[in-house]
Amino acid sequence: MYAVIKTGGKQYRVAAGEKIKVEQIAADVGQEIVLDQVLAIGSGADLKVGTPLVSGASVKATVVSQGKHDKVRIFKLRRRKHYIKHQGHRQRYTELQIGDIAA
Numbered sequence: 001m002y003a004v005i006k007t008g009g010k011q012y013r014v015a016a017g018e019k020i021k022v023e024q025i026a027a028d029v030g031q032e033i034v035l036d037q038v039l040a041i042g043s044g045a046d047l048k049v050g051t052p053l054v055s056g057a058s059v060k061a062t063v064v065s066q067g068k069h070d071k072v073r074i075f076k077l078r079r080r081k082h083y084i085k086h087q088g089h090r091q092r093y094t095e096l097q098i099g100d101i102a103a
Helices: none
Strands: 002-007 010-015 019-023 032-035 038-043 046-049 058-068 072-078 083-089 092-102
Touching: 010 019, 010 092
Parallel strands: none
Antiparallel strands: 002 010, 002 038, 019 092, 032 058, 038 046, 058 092, 072 083
């Protein structure tokens, strides 16, 4: 059984037992959270698609860790104009262990 959830402005296909990295969620490590924005639930050949959400569906997940992704380096250059700009960014994430999927 799998589900398509929406969190942090992105959509993820999840199944029980998987680990996923999502945009940062304000939760402590070890805390169990409920993701109730479920867009679709599938089991084998069966697929239940919501309009836009599946009513009564939820996904339980446990927070495994909080962290930062690798640094993304931004380099801007205007040739012959004496303009160079270096910048970096590390996006925060929350790692989730997917538990129960309730339809």
